Amino acid sequence: MxxxxxxxxxxxxxxxxxxxxxxxxxxxxxxxxxxxxxxxxxxxxxxxxxxxxxxxxxxxxxxxxxxxxxxxxxxxxxxxxxxxxxxxxxxxxxxxxxxxxxxxxxxxxxxxxxxxxxxxxxYRNSSAAQMAAGLIRKGALGKIMHVDSFYQQSWLVSSAWGDWKTSPGWLWRLSTKMGSNGVLGDVGVHIYDLTTFIAGEITELNCLLKNFKKKPVFYKGNKLDANDSAVTMVKYKSGAVGSIYTSRYITGHPNDLKVGVYGDKGALEIYLNGSPQSYEELRVCRGVNAAGKNSWETLIAPATPNMYERFIKGIRTGKNGQADFATAARVQDYLDASFASDRKKKWIKT
Ligand SMILES: NC(=O)c1ccc[n+]([C@@H]2O[C@H](COP(=O)([O-])OP(=O)(O)OC[C@H]3O[C@@H](n4cnc5c(N)ncnc54)[C@H](O)[C@@H]3O)[C@@H](O)[C@H]2O)c1
Structure with missing residues (x-):
């Protein structure tokens, strides 16, 4: 036990x-x-x-x-x-x-x-994400040129998840003093992880952070000063370039993520929109002439273990599964580089 x-x-x-x-x-x-x-x-x-x-x-x-x-x-x-x-x-x-x-x-x-x-x-629980990462490691898309990803939320412009102005669970997420790194630290961390899990390491980035609140807003004396939108240009180790953005102000999108990877032999996209089905659907454009015809097919990725199962399996086998602390620390490198880039207004190597 x-x-x-x-x-x-x-x-x-x-x-x-x-x-x-x-x-x-x-x-x-x-x-x-x-x-x-x-x-x-x-x-x-x-x-x-x-x-x-x-x-x-x-x-x-x-x-x-x-x-x-x-x-x-x-x-x-x-x-x-x-x-x-x-x-x-x-x-x-x-x-x-x-x-x-x-x-x-x-x-x-x-x-x-x-x-x-x-x-x-x-989001590594998505079997489509696991299949996407596997296809790219096998070189199925050829040379990767572009990677396009986002994580959209809308709770600062929507009441669907309750009123953030009165909810402690949301309010600490808006204050740096209360230990939040804003949307970038909260869910940007997911999309940086998911994108690099699928498309490989980031070597350099240039990030713009934004807090759209017009007047200062406070909670328990703490200014709600954390970023609530982040837009990042990215260079990958593979030579690809791309963008990653995240925001809590994407009206109409409570919790939607996309990762698209585009190479010279094909492309793939995952779009996680909250429906369980979206977690297993992988859109691919590949094969003879598929890229030329811009034709896409949807693959259904067979179920893979979730992070809780991977953790317990790790304990039982003595072998660390994916997303260990070192992987997360590397993602933290990307986050810190993003903050430095926004502050210094320039590209930062990770
Ligand atoms: N992986 C995901 O998809 C996902 C989704 C939501 C939240 N999270 C993460 O889960 C964590 C918790 O988020 P939440 O939404 O449950 O927030 P929450 O505010 O609802 O809960 C956090 C709880 O931690 C308690 N706490 C704070 N400091 C503590 C300490 N030193 N010892 C014991 N308890 C302490 C608080 O009293 C509170 O009950 C955050 O790090 C968040 O980023 C992850």
Whole structure:
């Protein structure tokens, strides 16, 4: 039996509980949240025996094999370092940290301790994304020239996900003081990961960040100053060029992602729009004359394991699966380079 502790019991922790409960041989042993009432309610909802308000106390008292870290972004680094000191296997939420220094420290320490370490880049759950990455590694598209990707959200111009002005779960995401790196750190991290997972490493980028709020807005005395749109020009190691953008102001698109890759022998596109079907559909343009005719077909990618299953499999086999801490730290390099580029108004090597 793998005994699992959950640290941070807000919105996303429910998704973790639901997925982990589906895996045989995994027990949700204990949970904790700085807000003890929240931890208690979560424990009741998911039938977890013990709950705490302090991660350190939970790690000391419970005999755990692994933890899943689902706190707000700012606490990933300190909480993960505590769990690594106990030599626990760790699934950490994205972004792994708030800066590359912390991210590489976590990756280095996890390697030293020899524990399974994964970051929950959940769009890798898409079997279409897995198939796309496989096709490109095999060279099916020939020489890649262009990569075009975006992650669109609309919650700053829509009430579909509630009123952000009164919701603590949204408000911390708008403040740098409260430990958010804005839309770029929150969901830009997903599209940087997904794009580079499929299309390969970024070597240089040039990013423009924007906060569209006209007047300063505050929450608990903190200015809501984090970026809410990011537009990045990108050069890839493969020689390809492209763009990646993300924003919370894309009216009409609650949560949509695209990655398109265009080579001299073919092209592929995934478009994840929230429907389960979109996670398995891969559009491809390839084969004799397909590119010349601009003809596309839709492939259905067979199911692949999700990140929770990969993490548990890693613990069972002793072999780290995809999206380990080092991968996430490399994505953090891209994020830090984006902030530097916006500040300095120039291209930055990653
Ligand atoms: N992979 C994905 O697709 C995905 C989706 C949503 C959120 N997330 C990530 O999950 C994390 C949590 O997001 P959320 O939407 O659940 O936020 P949330 O604000 O709903 O929950 C965060 C919880 O962490 C608790 N917390 C903060 N510091 C803590 C600490 N030191 N110890 C214990 N508990 C602590 C808070 O009290 C809160 O209950 C974030 O890092 C976010 O980026 C990932």
């Amino acid at each position: 793998i005994k699992l502790g959950i640290i941070g019991t807000g919105g996303m922790a429910n998704t973790h509980a639901l997925f982990f409960k589906k895996i045989k041989g995994v027990e949700l042993t204990a949970c904790c949240d700085v807000d003890l009432k929240k931890a208690g309610e979560y424990a009741k909802k998911h039938c977890i025996n013990n709950f705490y308000s302090d991660a350190e106390e939970m790690l000391k008292k419970e005999k755990l094999d692994a933890v899943t870290v689902v706190t707000s972004d700012k606490f990933h680094h300190p909480v993960v370092m505590k769990a690594l000191a106990k030599k626990l296997h760790i699934l950490c939420e994205k972004p792994i940290a708030l800066n590359r220094k912390d991210a590489w420290e976590m990756a280095g320490e996890a390697r030293k301790k020899g524990v399974i370490n994964n970051v929950n880049f959940s």
